[in-house]
Amino acid sequence: MARKLSLLAQHMANALPHSLLNGAIVPTNDARISPLDRGFLFGDGIYEVVPVYAGKPLRLTAHFDRLQDGLDALEIANPYSRARWAELVHELIASNGGGDMGVYLEVSRGAGKGRDFLPEPDMQPTVFGFCFPITPPKPELLARGIAAATLEDIRWQRCDIKSIALVGPVMLKMEAKRRGADEAILVRGERLAEGSSSAVFVVKNGRIATPPASHERLPSITRLVVGDVLDALKLPLEVREVRRGELPAADEIWIASSTREALPVTSLDGKAVGEGGPGPVWRRVFDEFQALKQREAG
Ligand code: PDD
Numbered sequence: 328m329a330r331k332l333s334l335l336a337q338h339m340a341n342a343l344p345h346s347l348l349n350g351a352i353v354p355t356n357d358a359r360i361s362p363l364d365r366g367f368l369f370g371d372g373i374y375e376v377v378p379v380y381a382g383k384p385l386r387l388t389a390h391f392d393r394l395q396d397g398l399d400a401l402e403i404a405n406p407y408s409r410a411r412w413a414e415l416v417h418e419l420i421a422s423n424g425g426g427d428m429g430v431y432l433e434v435s436r437g438a439g440k441g442r443d444f445l446p447e448p449d450m451q452p453t454v455f456g457f458c459f460p461i462t463p464p465k466p467e468l469l470a471r472g473i474a475a476a477t478l479e480d481i482r483w484q485r486c487d488i489k490s491i492a493l494v495g496p497v498m499l500k501m502e503a504k505r506r507g508a509d510e511a512i513l514v515r516g517e518r519l520a521e522g523s524s525s526a527v528f529v530v531k532n533g534r535i536a537t538p539p540a541s542h543e544r545l546p547s548i549t550r551l552v553v554g555d556v557l558d559a560l561k562l563p564l565e566v567r568e569v570r571r572g573e574l575p576a577a578d579e580i581w582i583a584s585s586t587r588e589a590l591p592v593t594s595l596d597g598k599a600v601g602e603g604g605p606g607p608v609w610r611r612v613f614d615e616f617q618a619l620k621q622r623e624a625g
Contacts, residue, residue, distance in 0.1 A: 340429075340459040345422035347415055347432075347456035350407075352422045355457055364453050366435025368442055370492025372453075373397035374433040377416070378461060378585045380624035382425030384416060385585075389548045394432065397489050403436050406452045415456070423458045429586050432456045433491060461586055469613070472593030472605045475582070476508035477574060480520045480543070487542050499523040510582055512574065512595070515543060519569040522582045526550040528589075529569055530579035530608050536565040549583040556589075556615045562608070579606035588616055 346355040365371035377390045384390070391409055398405050407415065416430060437450040480486075482495035496511075500523055503511040511523040519538055521527055526547035528537045535557065540546050557564045574580065578601040580592040589612055591605035605613075 340461070343423040343428065343458040343460065345419065345458070347419045347454065349454050350415065352418055358455065358457075360453055360455065361438035363438045363441065364435055365437060365439060365446065365450075366433065366453060366491055369436075369444070370490065370494075371401070371446075372433055372435030372491045373401060373403070373489055374431065374491050375489065376585045377430045377432070378588075379420055379426075379428045379430055379458075380620050381427065382420055383624040384420070384430065385620065385624050386548050386552065387413065387416065389551060390432075393489060393546060393548065394434070398434060400485070400488050401436070401490075403434060403452055406434065406454055419456050419458060427461050427463075428458045429461045430456060430458050435491065464588070464590065468590070469605065472591040472600075473509040473582070474507060474594040475510045475512045475522070475580070475592045475596075476503045476506040477571070477596055478502060478511045478513055478523075480513035480515050482513075485542055486520070486544055487540070487546060489545055496523040507597070508594075510592070512580070512582075512592070514571045514574075517571045518543075519571060519574065520544055521547070522584070525582035525584040525587065526553075527569075528553065528579075528581040528583065529573055529577040530581075530606060531573065531577050533608070534565060535562060535608065536567055536569055536573075538569050539566045547583060549585055549588065552616070552619065553581075553583050553589055553612060556612050556619055559619070560611055560615055562611075577601065579609050581609050581612070589613060 342355050346358045348358045375390045377384045433455045435453045437452045499511040513520040521544040583589040591609040
């Protein structure tokens with residue numbers, strides 16, 4: 328189990344040298360914001376994580392759409408036009424040398440004069456962006472899959488908003504780690520919600536299912552990509568609520584996210600999923616996912 332954790336730990340990567348702060352590219356180590364920033368005091372902001380392959384962001388428009396939805400929900404005015412955002416993201420990627428990386432973007436409501444729950448009028452949002460390397464999953468990881476733990480979802484009721492207030496998932500990840508798992512698969516009572524930082528798919532008797540969009544889960548962009556991959560493979564996807572009881576009985580479970588693509592969960596709560604190795608449907612999805620990356624961003 329410890330070995331599995333160490334494999335995943337390789338995905339954690341330090342920030343690259345150049346960051347975006349309020350419209351300028353700056354050395355990451357010199358980037359400074361006010362301690363009165365509402366992102367810091369209240370978790371009052373929105374973020375995005377965009378995967379970049381060969382210097383090209385994957386599904387950037389979908390990420391910008393979700394960013395806008397989050398800003399609208401929080402009533403924060405978007406400081407930039409789409410065109411300006413795209414320019415800044417490309418500058419940020421180029422400043423860090425292109426290649427494969429993740430781009431983190433955050434918009435907080437900005438710094439106030441003090442600490443008042445109600446925002447001051449006409450606040451200037453703070454925009455911060457940084458990059459971190461992403462590497463393709465190691466062959467060992469692909470051969471073995473990851474371990475997950477089923478945990479009750481302790482997060483709030485608006486998980487569709489990509490809020491920077493992430494203490495819920497932080498606590499859940501720590502609990503998953505204590506249980507020897509790399510990811511927490513979250514349930515609300517008898518219903519599958521999502522992973523603590525991923526979308527979830529289950530396969531039973533060749534039928535693939537994932538839960539629908541709702542306030543209980545983030546509208547994952549990678550889930551859309553996996554949907555396109557399944558279309559290309561002519562494999563139907565059932566979008567429906569998944570019951571907790573289906574998880575231990577599944578032939579395959581996958582998690583999907585912008586930083587991890589689609590990975591097979593081969594052990595759940597210490598018990599083998601299906602045959603205990605990455606399943607054949609996941610393997611086809613993985614291969615087609617690589618082809619899609621190549622087509623769209625390669
Ligand atoms: N998290 N659900 C949750 C709760 C998430 O945090 C994420 C991603 C996903 C998958 O969304 P997407 O396919 O758009 O990455 C689902 C990112 C990667 C993060 O917080 O680092």
